[in-house]
Amino acid sequence: xxxxxxxxxxxxxxxxxxxxxxxxxxxxxxxxxxxxxxxxxxxxxxxxxxxxxxxxxxxxxxxxxxxxxxxxxxxxxxxxxxxxxxxxxxxxxxxxxxxxxxxxxxxxxxxxxxxxxxxxxxxxxxxxxxxxxxxxxxxxxxxxxxxxxxxxxxxxxxxxxxxxxxxxxxxxxxxxxxxxxxxxxxxxxxxxxxxxxxxxxxxxxxxxxxxxxxxxxxxxxxxxxxxxxxxxxxxxxxxxxxxxxxxxxxxxxxxxxxxxxxxxxxxxxxxxxxxxxxxxxxxxxxxxxxxxxxxxxxxxxxxxxxxxxxxxxxxxxxxxxxxxxxxxxxxxxxxxxxxxxxxxxxxxxxxxxxxxxxxxxxxxxxxxxxxxxxxxxxxxxxxxxxxxxxxxxxxxxxxxxxxxxxxxxxxxxx
DNA sequence: GTCCATGATTGCAT
DNA sequence: ATGCAATCATGGAC
Numbered sequence: 001x002x003x004x005x006x007x008x009x010x011x012x013x014x015x016x017x018x019x020x021x022x023x024x025x026x027x028x029x030x031x032x033x034x035x036x037x038x039x040x041x042x043x044x045x046x047x048x049x050x051x052x053x054x055x056x057x058x059x060x061x062x063x064x065x066x067x068x069x070x071x072x073x074x075x076x077x078x079x080x081x082x083x084x085x086x087x088x089x090x091x092x093x094x095x096x097x098x099x100x101x102x103x104x105x106x107x108x109x110x111x112x113x114x115x116x117x118x119x120x121x122x123x124x125x126x127x128x129x130x131x132x133x134x135x136x137x138x139x140x141x142x143x144x145x146x147x148x149x150x151x152x153x154x155x156x157x158x159x160x161x162x163x164x165x166x167x168x169x170x171x172x173x174x175x176x177x178x179x180x181x182x183x184x185x186x187x188x189x190x191x192x193x194x195x196x197x198x199x200x201x202x203x204x205x206x207x208x209x210x211x212x213x214x215x216x217x218x219x220x221x222x223x224x225x226x227x228x229x230x231x232x233x234x235x236x237x238x239x240x241x242x243x244x245x246x247x248x249x250x251x252x253x254x255x256x257x258x259x260x261x262x263x264x265x266x267x268x269x270x271x272x273x274x275x276x277x278x279x280x281x282x283x284x285x286x287x288x289x290x291x292x293x294x295x296x297x298x299x300x301x302x303x304x305x306x307x308x309x310x311x312x313x314x315x316x317x318x319x320x321x322x323x324x325x326x327x328x329x330x331x332x333x334x335x336x337x338x339x340x341x342x343x344x345x346x347x348x349x350x351x352x353x354x355x356x357x358x359x360x361x362x363x364x365x366x367x368x369x370x371x372x373x374x375x376x377x378x379x380x381x382x383x384x385x386x387x388x389x390x391x392x393x394x395x396x397x398x399x400x401x402x403x404x405x406x407x408x409x410x411x412x413x414x
Numbered sequence: 415g416t417c418c419a420t421g422a423t424t425g426c427a428t
Numbered sequence: 429a430t431g432c433a434a435t436c437a438t439g440g441a442c
Binding site: 232233234235273274277278281285 | 419420421422423
């Protein structure tokens with residue numbers, strides 16, 4: 001835009017067409033315009049609509065070329081700006097829409113908006129990691145997810161482009177229209193700017209709808225493909241075995257340390273949090289129904305015992321155990337009862353402790369534990385702080401299966 | 415289709 | 429932050 005009176009390059013005062021000469025007797029003598037001049041011009045403007053089209057066109061042209069026109073035009077623009085626009089312009093300082101920001105952020109995070117390269121797959125990987133399982137068997141589903149995501153991305157971008165193109169076209173059209181109109185009425189650059197702003201706001205509200213529906217599509221896609229609850233996969237047999245081995249060989253204190261969890265996770269091809277989940281579930285379910293797990297406990301106890309007697313370090317099957325303080329903090333508090341776990345120099349229940357646990361269960365397997373005075377040998381501590389893991393867990397291995405320990409102990413635990 | 419097993423999530427307590 | 433308990437949601441056997 002150039003100066004006041006858009007699209008109207010300044011008219012040199014002396015270029016007035018001959019047709020106007022008669023209207024303006026003062027033009028040639030170099031005198032400044034008088035009030036009467038202005039009055040004449042205004043009169044002509046006022047009456048222009050009453051005339052025929054041809055007449056009006058001719059007069060319009062004459063007025064356009066009048067030497068007073070630029071000055072009058074700028075004055076009108078100024079007045080207009082000072083009145084109407086100044087009031088509105090204050091209200092137009094719109095803040096960034098928080099909802100739009102949220103949508104933008106989400107689309108960016110999901111890899112729909114933003115840089116193309118690796119966006120989608122990175123998001124998919126992140127989502128997969130967040131959902132927990134990265135088991136190899138859902139790699140197919142993840143690639144499917146990526147494909148679908150990139151489809152959404154494509155649609156989003158093509159739509160966005162369309163909107164932008166339409167917005168630009170419309171803006172240009174309106175600007176041209178305003179320029180054209182500015183020849184007959186005062187339109188300041190600010191007014192045009194304002195108009196452009198209005199158009200952009202309209203289009204951005206349309207874009208927001210696009211973003212919203214894209215977000216919804218991504219959400220649906222995510223929940224369909226990546227929601228771990230929907231796509232739960234059982235761990236592999238080998239993984240379950242590794243976890244069970246650890247669990248039953250550390251039955252007196254089945255709280256793997258962070259390092260142990262990491263090691264188990266590595267072995268099982270699952271995440272640390274999955275290991276934590278597994279142990280959490282296992283502890284609860286074991287405690288709730290010890291009878292049910294009796295057989296399983298015996299199997300793993302025998303397994304571990306065999307590997308121990310064969311000289312296999314139990315650590316090979318069960319990673320390093322909890323810290324000497326005990327992850328729950330409770331199991332080693334009164335370690336005097338547990339002659340094995342409390343042994344100095346063993347750093348908790350590593351090798352020998354596992355051995356003991358295994359043997360304990362192997363004895364329990366034959367239901368011969370009664371003669372072993374289990375309360376002294378194998379029930380390590382009275383659990384006060386932790387709600388009594390041992391109370392529930394330890395006696396089970398020596399309890400007669402007919403006793404139905406589950407109900408009894410789950411009662412005590414709850 | 416039902417039932418049970420099981421991995422994940424949630425809310426709460428410590 | 430971690431664990432417990434309840435619960436959800438799905439897989440798989442029948």
